[in-house]
Amino acid sequence: MKALRFASVSINTILKHKMRAILIILAIVVGIATLTVIVALTQGMNKQIMQRIQNFGPDAIVVHSGGGKIRGPSTASEANLKRKDISDIENIEGVKLVTSFQVALDMPIKYGNKFTTSWVWGVESNWKDAWRRGTSRGEFITDSDNEQLSKVCVIGQTAAKELFGDANPIGENILIENVSFQVVGVLEKRGLSPVGTDFDNLIVIPFTTASRRLMNQPLYISTARVIVYNPSRIEAVAKRIKEILRENHHLAATEENDFRLSTPGEVSEMVKSTSKTLNLFLWLVAVISPLVGGIVLMNIMLMAVSERKREIGLRRAVGAKKKHIIFQFLAESLTLTLAGGAFGVAFGIIIAFLFNLSGKPISITWQPFVVAFLFSSLIGLFFGIYPAKKAASLDPANALSQK
Amino acid sequence: MIEFKDVTKSFQSGSIRTDVLNGLTFKVEKGEFAAIMAPSGTGKTTLLNILGCLMKVSSGSYLFEGIDIETLNDDNLSEIRNKEMGFVFQTFNLLERTSALDNVLLPLIYADTYPADAKQRAVKLLESVGLGQRIHYKPSELSGGQQQRVAIARALVNEPSIILADEPTGNLDSASAKEIMEIFKSLHNQGSTIVVVTHDLSVARQAGRIIFLKNGRVEKTEVLS
Numbered sequence: 001m002k003a004l005r006f007a008s009v010s011i012n013t014i015l016k017h018k019m020r021a022i023l024i025i026l027a028i029v030v031g032i033a034t035l036t037v038i039v040a041l042t043q044g045m046n047k048q049i050m051q052r053i054q055n056f057g058p059d060a061i062v063v064h065s066g067g068g069k070i071r072g073p074s075t076a077s078e079a080n081l082k083r084k085d086i087s088d089i090e091n092i093e094g095v096k097l098v099t100s101f102q103v104a105l106d107m108p109i110k111y112g113n114k115f116t117t118s119w120v121w122g123v124e125s126n127w128k129d130a131w132r133r134g135t136s137r138g139e140f141i142t143d144s145d146n147e148q149l150s151k152v153c154v155i156g157q158t159a160a161k162e163l164f165g166d167a168n169p170i171g172e173n174i175l176i177e178n179v180s181f182q183v184v185g186v187l188e189k190r191g192l193s194p195v196g197t198d199f200d201n202l203i204v205i206p207f208t209t210a211s212r213r214l215m216n217q218p219l220y221i222s223t224a225r226v227i228v229y230n231p232s233r234i235e236a237v238a239k240r241i242k243e244i245l246r247e248n249h250h251l252a253a254t255e256e257n258d259f260r261l262s263t264p265g266e267v268s269e270m271v272k273s274t275s276k277t278l279n280l281f282l283w284l285v286a287v288i289s290p291l292v293g294g295i296v297l298m299n300i301m302l303m304a305v306s307e308r309k310r311e312i313g314l315r316r317a318v319g320a321k322k323k324h325i326i327f328q329f330l331a332e333s334l335t336l337t338l339a340g341g342a343f344g345v346a347f348g349i350i351i352a353f354l355f356n357l358s359g360k361p362i363s364i365t366w367q368p369f370v371v372a373f374l375f376s377s378l379i380g381l382f383f384g385i386y387p388a389k390k391a392a393s394l395d396p397a398n399a400l401s402q403k
Numbered sequence: 404m405i406e407f408k409d410v411t412k413s414f415q416s417g418s419i420r421t422d423v424l425n426g427l428t429f430k431v432e433k434g435e436f437a438a439i440m441a442p443s444g445t446g447k448t449t450l451l452n453i454l455g456c457l458m459k460v461s462s463g464s465y466l467f468e469g470i471d472i473e474t475l476n477d478d479n480l481s482e483i484r485n486k487e488m489g490f491v492f493q494t495f496n497l498l499e500r501t502s503a504l505d506n507v508l509l510p511l512i513y514a515d516t517y518p519a520d521a522k523q524r525a526v527k528l529l530e531s532v533g534l535g536q537r538i539h540y541k542p543s544e545l546s547g548g549q550q551q552r553v554a555i556a557r558a559l560v561n562e563p564s565i566i567l568a569d570e571p572t573g574n575l576d577s578a579s580a581k582e583i584m585e586i587f588k589s590l591h592n593q594g595s596t597i598v599v600v601t602h603d604l605s606v607a608r609q610a611g612r613i614i615f616l617k618n619g620r621v622e623k624t625e626v627l628s
Contacts, residue, residue: 318561
């Protein structure tokens with residue numbers, strides 16, 4: 001009951017100094033809104049990263065030809081993996097399946113008078129098991145397509161849309177680098193790769209056709225995808241693949257790998273490191289702006305304390321204890337910061353949705369609300385305690401005599 | 404009720420020491436209306452601050468109802484001010500932008516228990532000082548005399564055992580000053596203990612006894628009725 005009486009004193013005081021209250025609330029709103037937007041954006045980004053890692057596959061290792069640190073797939077021109085490499089990898093314990101494919105980036109594709117570019121991969125029939133990605137309509141590349149070097153293709157949804165719009169592409173012939181291929185199927189939608197490229201801007205053709213007719217790479221394989229039984233054993237399998245490939249490629253201990261492995265761990269590291277700097281910067285802004293709000297609060301409250309010395313002196317004279325004065329000022333700060341927090345979170349969510357409309361991934365969960373509540377309470381208490389203590393420590397006789 | 408024994412008070416400002424009270428000794432009995440008379444700038448307000456437990460003595464002792472004030476901590480002093488004392492200041496010291504009624508209720512906010520009849524009590528007090536029609540007026544809407552009457556109502560709301568007034572008519576015209584002193588007299592007649600600190604002999608003459616101060620100690624006392 002007593003606390004309620006004191007709280008009503010604080011509320012009344014706030015209502016009597018509206019301009020001051022609005023300024024403090026505004027300062028907190030800016031801080032908490034920024035925090036909310038940044039939480040929503042980073043959450044959205046993380047969700048997207050997780051989705052991309054999921055797209056890569058948690059149980060997959062991709063073996064690329066060529067060493068170095070280049071990201072993205074190796075193309076057929078740098079292919080140096082051999083059939084023996086693939087069959088040795090197949091024999092590693094824990095490996096479920098291996099599929100080899102030839103990669104060409106940005107191949108010119110033509111249908112009638114329409115033109116686009118797309119990745120073209122030469123694949124084996126088990127590619128669909130290794131990627132868990134079949135066709136949404138029509139057929140996939142079969143073993144007999146590979147045996148007969150068939151000129152058939154399965155096209156991704158981006159390519160399908162570019163070339164055929166909403167029409168059914170199956171049975172149509174398209175030109176891939178001026179070689180005619182019949183469309184036999186459309187790939188299931190997959191979304192973005194871990195580095196942000198479009199997994200749907202892809203056309204797959206038989207591996208043999210790609211090697212011999214399109215990419216002129218009959219001996220070597222550019223890329224292989226290895227699926228393991230147990231995702232937790234993936235690093236061990238990756239290590240074994242490295243050993244086998246180094247041995248097969250006769251690499252001396254001092255020589256660098258002439259191949260690269262992508263594992264889910266590595267992919268997630270890579271994706272995270274690209275967003276790390278940005279994240280750090282965002283979080284810095286997210287933490288600093290509420291702090292600035294807190295400093296504004298402290299400033300205004302300190303001004304209020306010196307403006308209201310007589311009031312404080314009078315309250316002390318009629319019986320307010322030091323703790324009552326502290327409570328009154330702290331309750332004022334807290335009420336203002338919590339109001340600022342509530343408006344800030346609402347405002348922040350609106351801004352986050354606007355970001356979302358412009359294509360940024362966002363994720364709004366319970367977190368912004370809890371973070372805003374905690375932050376605004378902490379700011380209210382942390383930046384409010386000093387002015388409150390200052391008010392309480394005023395000498396009552398002295399404060400009363402202030403003009 | 405009040406007993407000052409050899410009280411001194413000095414202020415240090417840099418290297419300069421100012422002795423305001425120099426061995427002040429006097430008593431005020433329960434039910435008395437006493438005026439403490441001193442020229443301006445000779446420590447009247449300091450004395451009232453000490454009487455009101457807002458300031459401590461430098462040496463000597465101040466007994467209030469037999470309790471040595473020096474032995475009490477800050478919270479105890481707040482409680483005494485809240486329960487036993489009512490203050491009336493020269494400059495009224497009302498809360499701005501706050502109604503007369505809420506100003507009168509202010510001391511009760513800090514009481515241990517908020518009386519159920521607080522509001523009726525405040526209204527009644529405002530009526531008794533002639534402000535029954537203006538309980539929702541803010542200080543800026545009231546004259547000086549009216550503001551001081553709100554302050555008196557505030558001083559009475561916690562039913563204090565003593566009313567301490569510091570130059571209560573100092574900021575008022577003579578008609579309002581007279582009204583205020585009439586209120587004090589009638590309160591005294593109803594049994595209240597009142598101490599008025601003033602430099603104005605005509606104000607002091609309304610009291611039952613005048614204690615004249617000079618150089619920080621009692622010069623003489625004069626019993627009037």
